[in-house]
Amino acid sequence: MNKKVEITNDIKKLSFEEALSELEQIVERLERGDIELEDSISIYERGVVLKTHCESKLKTAKMKVDKIITQPDGDFSTEPLDDI
Amino acid sequence: MNSTIKNTLELSVSELSDSIKGLIEDNFGYIRVRGEIGRVSTPASGHIYFDLKDNDAVISGIIWKGNVLSLDIKPEEGLEVICVGKVTTYKGQSKYQIIVDKVEPAGVGALMALLEKRKKTLTSEGLFLNDFKQEIPFLPKTIGVITSPSGAVIRDIIHRIEERFPSRIMIWPVRVQGESCPEEVIDAIEGFHLIEQSNMPRPDLIIIARGGGSLEDLWGFNDEGVVRAVFNSKIPIISAIGHETDNTLIDLVSDLRAPTPSAAAEKAVPVRNDILLKLKDIDLRLQSAILRNFKEKSERNKIICMAFPEILKIIKYPQQRMDNINIRIRLSLKSNLNHFSQNLINISRLLKKDRLKKMVESKSDNLESKFHLLFSSFDFFLMGLTSRLSLSSGILAALSHENVLKRGFAIVKDDSLTLVRSSKALKDNQNLRIQFSEGDAIDVSVDKNES
Known part of the structure; x- marks a missing residue:
């Protein structure tokens, strides 16, 4: 299980929620067990990729707080808000 | 009268106007006037001009730019207010007017009435329908927060988001009360939609929050322009204004709608640890499901394999039948054999007799010579016997029942072939056998009734 899972582009495009709900569907399908052995392997593999994708999304969660500064010309910029 | 008028000091227009101004300002000083706001105009100068009226009269009102920002509420047409200010004149137009420093709603009732009226209008437009509500994203990448940059509200939101799911937050600072509040909130909502133009991530969720306050304090969030900006927003918006x-x-x-700013943060992001646990659980289920799937498949395989000896069991019964038949065949063969061997024994017995006969015959040659002697000696004796026999047989024939039958008699016998000598013992329907001289015997049935 140490093999590095490569996240395919179609999965990269998925939002966390989409990936999670597809993962849940995969688990449910596998748990029902009414699936061909070969299909079960391929959807399992997709499940592992989805899981890795979700995990990476969770791991990269980082707090960053910026304050918008409105310039006189109407443009915006930000500055970190650290006096909270 | 005329001379008096003639003697009066001549004034310039300005002198007169200034005099009137002085009179009015001195007489009224600082006052409070109650009335309904009529037409409002807000030119680029930043001053606000409006009419204050009741049923019979109208007075012009001005709020200088410098006072606009400190207004608690924005003057709105139809709102019953109490204006605080000074009455003065505008000599350029021969006009008296009131310079307003402060606008207060004429009691909560006035604001409530305006609120109800506006709510009704906007409701009839369908702006509050659930059909138009957008779904809140499960896990927003960037959260835009429109609120005051200082104070407890933004702190609560940041801390709650941080402890639940650390995320990128962009704060758009606005005044959350006062006359400029609606405009700033509208600009912030629109600004978040345009922010990508400045190479900043566009938030996928906006929180508009404010702490508790009076109806007046929160009035900016009843602004029609704000309501429309929120309605038109392409980014989902969670609002948390005041208390529940x-x-x-x-x-x-x-x-x-969230009841408090903290609640808005809770609705904005899930708890990261919960999701991590859920993901772990899903992963576990995934692993065990695939393993179980393999196990089930291999078990089915095993079962199918185990079904092969089962086939032996299936043929067991026919086999048993066959075995049974085998045994029976053997037995029947044996009994058949026995039968034949019995026959054989019987036959062999006969054969023995034949052999004996042959033996006798073979011996008989031997005997014949002796027998011949015996025969000749017997011959005579036999002749004597013969004559005696023919005599006797003649007598016997005369006495034989056959001769009697020839004379027309018949022999009647019952079932047991006993001669029937009397009809007395005969029973009805009893069978009798009648033997005539010639032909086969015939069977007749007794019918006693007729006799």
Whole structure:
């Protein structure tokens, strides 16, 4: 299980929620067990990729707080808000 | 009268106007005037001009730019207010007017009445319908927060988001009360939609929040322009204005209403640890499901394999039948054999007799010579016997029942072939056999009734 899972582009495009709900569907399908052995392997593999994708999304969660500064010309910029 | 008028000091227009101004300003000083706001105009100068009226009279009102920012509420047409200010004149137009420093709603009732009226109008337009509500994203990448940059509200939101799911937050600072509040909130909502133009991430969720306050304090969030900006927002908006009991129009139009700013943060992001646990659980289920799937498949395989000896069991019964038949065949063969061997024994017995006969015959040659002697000696004796026999047989024939039968008699016998000598013992329907001289015997049935 140490093999590095490569996240395919179609999965990269998925939002966390989409990936999670597809993962849940995969688990449910596998748990029902009414699936061909070969299909079960391929959807399992997709499940592992989805899981890795979700995990990476969770791991990269980082707090960053910026304050918008409105310039006189109407443009915006930000500055970190650290006096909270 | 005329001379008096003639003697009066001649004034310039300005002198007169200044004099009137002085009179009015000195007489009224600082006053409070109650009335309904009529037409409002807000030119680029930043001053606000409006009419204050009741049923019979109208007075012009001006709020200088410098006072506009400190207004608690924006003057709005139809709102019953109490204006605080000074009456003065505008000599350029021969006009008297009131310079307003402060505008207060004429009691909560006035604001409530305006709120109800506006709510009704916007409701009839369909702005508060659930059909238009957008779904709040499960896990927003960037959260835009429109609120005051200082104070407890933004702190609560940041801390709650941080402890639940650390995320990128962009704060758009606005005044959350006062006359400029609506405009700033509208600019912030629109600004978040345009922010990508400045190479900043566009938030996928907006929180508009404010702490508790009076109806007046929260009035900016009842602004029609704010309501429309929220309605038109392409980014889902969670609103949290005041306390749960405060009902502002923005709460009605937003995609999701949170009772407090902290609650808004809770609705904005899930708890990361919960999701991590859930993901772990899903992973576990995934692993065990695939393993179980393999196990089930291999077990089925095993079962199928185990079914092969089962086939032996299936043929066991026919086999048993066959064995049974085998045994029976053997037995029947044996009994058949026995039968034949019995026959054989019987036959062989006969054969023995034949052999004996042959033996006798073979011996008989031997005997014949002796027998011949015996025969000749017997011959005589036999002749004597013969004559005696023919005599006897003649007598016997005369006495034989056959001769009697020839004379027309018949022999009647019962079933047991005993001669029937009397009809007395005969029973009805009893069978009798009658033997005539010639032909086969015939069977007749007794019919006693007729005799």
